[in-house]
Amino acid sequence: MFNTIFSRKSIREYTGEKISSEDLEKILEAGQAAAVGRGDYESLLLTVISNQDLIDEIEANDSKIMGEESHPFFGAPQIVLISVKPSDTEPSNVEFASVGCIAENISLAATELGVGSCLIWGAIRRALGNEELLKKFELPKGYFPCGAVTLGKTNVKFEAKKNRHQIKIKYID
Numbered sequence: 001m002f003n004t005i006f007s008r009k010s011i012r013e014y015t016g017e018k019i020s021s022e023d024l025e026k027i028l029e030a031g032q033a034a035a036v037g038r039g040d041y042e043s044l045l046l047t048v049i050s051n052q053d054l055i056d057e058i059e060a061n062d063s064k065i066m067g068e069e070s071h072p073f074f075g076a077p078q079i080v081l082i083s084v085k086p087s088d089t090e091p092s093n094v095e096f097a098s099v100g101c102i103a104e105n106i107s108l109a110a111t112e113l114g115v116g117s118c119l120i121w122g123a124i125r126r127a128l129g130n131e132e133l134l135k136k137f138e139l140p141k142g143y144f145p146c147g148a149v150t151l152g153k154t155n156v157k158f159e160a161k162k163n164r165h166q167i168k169i170k171y172i173d
């Protein structure tokens with residue numbers, strides 16, 4: 001497990017090939033096993049988007065908003081969109097955190113299988129204002145897309161590396 005944790009990294013280069021359905025299933029199961037605030041699993045939904053036209057449309061929306069050509073999914077052939085049905089008008093900190101836990105589990109499972117993944121929040125947030133695009137996510141009423149994880153084959157090598165990032169730690173004895 002520690003090897004996988006220290007090997008995980010955001011992959012932004014994909015071959016364009018989809019992963020096997022067996023690997024996809026394992027990765028989704030790992031997402032489903034995540035910790036979720038209040039144990040409210042019913043309020044969460046994973047949507048696997050493998051439709052290239054829809055992926056292109058999200059990217060086109062992003063390019064329009066960014067004012068320059070944008071490829072927020074880096075050529076990944078699939079994304080897992082993570083949506084939540086907020087208990088209030090907008091998702092709360094607990095609901096966003098639950099989405100993050102699911103995304104991390106997906107990313108760790110992908111790493112374990114040598115599959116490329118990257119958490120994508122920006123392009124999903126920027127899609128929220130585009131009603132036509134949102135309809136294409138086919139979300140049940142009341143669901144709100146919070147983030148996504150790219151999935152795809154990659155030639156990038158995973159290598160367990162500690163201390164790649166520094167989050168400060170303070171001890172109070």
Ligand SMILES: Cc1cc2nc3c(=O)[nH]c(=O)nc-3n(C[C@H](O)[C@H](O)[C@H](O)COP(=O)(O)O)c2cc1C
Nearest residue numbers: 008009010011012072100118119120121122123165
């Ligand atoms: C909540 C969250 C949102 C993120 N959104 C994006 C994103 O929109 N686009 C992107 O390329 N990376 C995104 N990332 C990936 C981070 O940039 C990346 O995890 C961080 O720079 C550390 O690099 P590493 O994942 O390779 O360890 C996101 C990560 C998190 C946790």
